[in-house]
Amino acid sequence: xxxxxxxxxxxxxxxxxxxxxxxxxxxxxxxxxxxxxxxxxxxxxxxxxxxxxxxxxxxxxxxxxxxxxxxxxxxxxxxxxxxxxxxxxxxxxxxxxxxxxxxxxxxxxxxxxxxxxxxxxxxxxxxxxxxxxxxxxxxxxxxxxxxxxxxxxxxxxxxxxxxxxxxxxxxxxxxxxxxxxxxxxxxxxxxxxxxxxxxxxxxxxxxxxxxxxxxxxxxxxxxxxxxxxxxxxxxxxxxxxxxxxxxxxxxxxxxxxxxxxxxxxxxxxxxxxxxxxxxxxxxxxxxx
Amino acid sequence: xxxxxxxxxxxxxxxxxxxxxxxxxxxxxxxxxxxxxxxxxxxxxxxxxxxxxxxxxxxxxxxxxxxxxxxxxxxxxxxxxxxxxxxxxxxxxxxxxxxxxxxxxxxxxxxxxxxxxxxxxxxxxxxxxxxxxxxxxxxxxxxxxxxxxxxxxxxxxxxxxxxxxxxxxxxxxxxxxxxxxxxxxxxxxxxxxxxxxxxxxxxxxxxxxxxxxxxxxxxxxxxxxxxxxxxxxxxxxxxxxxxxxxxxxxxxxxxxxxxxxxxxxxxxxxxxxxxxxxxxxxxxxxxxxxxxxxxxxxxxxxxxxxxxxxxxxxxxxxxxxxxxxxxxxxxxxxxxxxxxxxxxxxxxxxxxxxxxxxxxxxxxxxxxxxxxxxxxxxxxxxxxxxxxxxxxxxxxxxxxxxxxxxxxxxxxxxxxxxxxxxxxxxxxxxxxxxxxxxxxxxxxxxxxxxxxxxxxxxxxx
Numbered sequence: 001x002x003x004x005x006x007x008x009x010x011x012x013x014x015x016x017x018x019x020x021x022x023x024x025x026x027x028x029x030x031x032x033x034x035x036x037x038x039x040x041x042x043x044x045x046x047x048x049x050x051x052x053x054x055x056x057x058x059x060x061x062x063x064x065x066x067x068x069x070x071x072x073x074x075x076x077x078x079x080x081x082x083x084x085x086x087x088x089x090x091x092x093x094x095x096x097x098x099x100x101x102x103x104x105x106x107x108x109x110x111x112x113x114x115x116x117x118x119x120x121x122x123x124x125x126x127x128x129x130x131x132x133x134x135x136x137x138x139x140x141x142x143x144x145x146x147x148x149x150x151x152x153x154x155x156x157x158x159x160x161x162x163x164x165x166x167x168x169x170x171x172x173x174x175x176x177x178x179x180x181x182x183x184x185x186x187x188x189x190x191x192x193x194x195x196x197x198x199x200x201x202x203x204x205x206x207x208x209x210x211x212x213x214x215x216x217x218x219x220x221x222x223x224x225x226x227x228x229x230x231x232x233x234x235x236x237x238x239x240x241x242x243x244x245x246x247x248x249x250x251x252x253x254x255x256x257x258x259x260x261x262x263x264x265x266x267x268x269x270x271x272x273x274x275x276x277x278x279x280x281x282x283x284x285x286x287x288x
Numbered sequence: 289x290x291x292x293x294x295x296x297x298x299x300x301x302x303x304x305x306x307x308x309x310x311x312x313x314x315x316x317x318x319x320x321x322x323x324x325x326x327x328x329x330x331x332x333x334x335x336x337x338x339x340x341x342x343x344x345x346x347x348x349x350x351x352x353x354x355x356x357x358x359x360x361x362x363x364x365x366x367x368x369x370x371x372x373x374x375x376x377x378x379x380x381x382x383x384x385x386x387x388x389x390x391x392x393x394x395x396x397x398x399x400x401x402x403x404x405x406x407x408x409x410x411x412x413x414x415x416x417x418x419x420x421x422x423x424x425x426x427x428x429x430x431x432x433x434x435x436x437x438x439x440x441x442x443x444x445x446x447x448x449x450x451x452x453x454x455x456x457x458x459x460x461x462x463x464x465x466x467x468x469x470x471x472x473x474x475x476x477x478x479x480x481x482x483x484x485x486x487x488x489x490x491x492x493x494x495x496x497x498x499x500x501x502x503x504x505x506x507x508x509x510x511x512x513x514x515x516x517x518x519x520x521x522x523x524x525x526x527x528x529x530x531x532x533x534x535x536x537x538x539x540x541x542x543x544x545x546x547x548x549x550x551x552x553x554x555x556x557x558x559x560x561x562x563x564x565x566x567x568x569x570x571x572x573x574x575x576x577x578x579x580x581x582x583x584x585x586x587x588x589x590x591x592x593x594x595x596x597x598x599x600x601x602x603x604x605x606x607x608x609x610x611x612x613x614x615x616x617x618x619x620x621x622x623x624x625x626x627x628x629x630x631x632x633x634x635x636x637x638x639x640x641x642x643x644x645x646x647x648x649x650x651x652x653x654x655x656x657x658x659x660x661x662x663x664x665x666x667x668x669x670x671x672x673x674x675x676x677x678x679x680x681x682x683x684x685x686x687x688x689x690x691x692x693x694x695x696x697x698x699x700x701x702x703x704x705x706x707x708x709x710x711x712x713x714x715x716x717x718x719x720x721x722x723x724x725x726x727x728x729x730x731x732x733x734x735x736x737x738x739x740x741x742x743x744x745x746x747x748x749x
Contacts, residue, residue: 011542015542015543018537018540018543019543019544021537022537022538022543022549025534025553026549026552026553028613029552029553029555029556029613029616029617030552030555030556032556032564032567032568032571033555033556033559033564035567035571035577036559036563036567095453095454095457096454098450098451098454099450099451099454101450102446102447102450102451106446106447108447110447110451111447114451120730121458121462121463121466122670123670123726123729123730123733124466124722124725124726125674125676125701125702125705125722125725125726126674126676127676127702127706128466128469128702128705128718128719128722128725128726129462129465129466129468129469130465131469131709131710131715131718132395132464132465132466132468132469133461133465135391135392135395135468136395136460136461136464136465136468139392139395139396154457154461155461157457158457158458158460158461158462159457159458159461159462160454161451161454161455161457161458162458162462188439188442188443188446189442189443189444189446190442190443190446190449191442193446193450214560217560218560218561218562218563220562221676221677221680225710237560237562240562240563240566241562241566244566244570253570256566260559260560260563260566260567263560263563264558264559264560264563267558267559267560268555268558268559269558271554271557271558272551272554272555272558
């Protein structure tokens, strides 16, 4: 009797410890987010302030971000990024899903070599080729003015067919019997792909669309190398990075926080919606 | 030698139509198709298809005549003509002659070689196509019309339709640049000795420079390599264990509000990574939020600050710790599913035998996880060796303690590569660093993968 009680006491004690540890960790993990939201409403200018909590709150940072277009034109950057994101999302979704479908469902000579090639290319440092990509785009005249957008769209979507693994893992799990039945009914493989496989794989289609849409919003290395000094073609990510440079940081620091909050909200919402596909994709891929 | 109807049928059914077969057994028009692409198809009434083949051949020949041969011819020397000033009497100004630009010569040369390879592949396909048509005629079967041929692209040859556009872009924007950069490693394209416009092949000299530990670049290389490996090891395993422990804590049977806890951690990776890294960097500056907070709380004297990015050891520990903060939510998401797949009866049996939770973790959870996630761990390790974002956005490679070298104390091979190419314009050395990174990763991941249990005994456990 006594032993049972002590076992129960130990369990309760463990539970309490676990919850306290989780609470502390949760605070550590969410603290920077609180801080940036707070900073975005802070009325005092400048990056370094002596007090931790702002003394007064204001909405001016958000207003300045969207109205003060003389030095850093945030609305324009937002528009640029939106255009690039929409088109590169369409292209890369098409590339990625078709590659994944071919590798999962069709059997042809180049299938294995292609998968090996994708693995080998993945081992090279991603932007080792970035300088070379710039030269290539320059040689075909895509690094001036409005063409920069096209160049960025191609950069973001061009290699997407190498990231087929998660989608392929998903297609692998849809039963082959459905394809065979459709084939007997006289469907071509194209019809099977568009009318059967894609509708059946809605989660992975949505996942692919959203991840490729987010890409241009969060990448800044490629954008920086390709845009160079063309300030009117900047994307949001370069804009935010610029705001933290020495000459802007004093005036723009709180606006940086505001901008960070603005682009984080939609991405955060998408991510929370998506996380279950993320988990499924992972465990599917590991199981395979 | 003409094949009999039966033999032709057999060869078609086997699907073993080869170029060699076409050239040794094919009819005259098939053999001639090797020179005039599409001829065999035209003779056998596939006029449109044959004309397409012919058009491709003419386009290639035209390209080679106008540009291609010149590009190839320039490749060995990479150009010699210097840009020069010439006094123009009529206009009374200096005019510049157009000098050679080695970088463009190299790029166009490689592109020409790639185009030629693609053309050779296409050529072999057309010869095979001609032979196949010939066999079809001999077998007494119906030859496909152009329309029917196009229709096969939506059916049995769907992969050709779907894979061609992605492959085109992969070739143009991934493979071509990579070959281009690999070639640069064997040239003297660098700001050293002013070789930014005209440069030459130098063989393995750059590799020798980098491996020579006594030179400045060589010394930097070994130091950066060592830190890269240390970083990748700690970054991978700290995230892995921390994420796993966290996942176990959240998924314990008696933990309340599982969804809430998961939300708290996941919300931090919902913020774009570069934003949270930039925030962290500003917070950890000498006058940043963390130091201010510590001063307000009385842990630090006024004016004193912790040297997060100014002391080498501090900086190294800081980036690893921050990386835990950035990476654990992802690990948590990824490992939760795998952890839930561990068969419950293993734990129940352990409970009956009186194993403590710690014993269960080391005897059941860890071996199972290592077994299942070895490929994942290799991928993460590779990702960390190439983890540009965390280092570049957080510390930027700082602090630089050795002023003579081009790399700071937290620079990884990749961020060093970035500095070498973009900031310093030592393109050749940067390319060598990239190649070596690849070699290290390829050898490392192949070896671990081959030795891992999940490779040796597929589907065991």
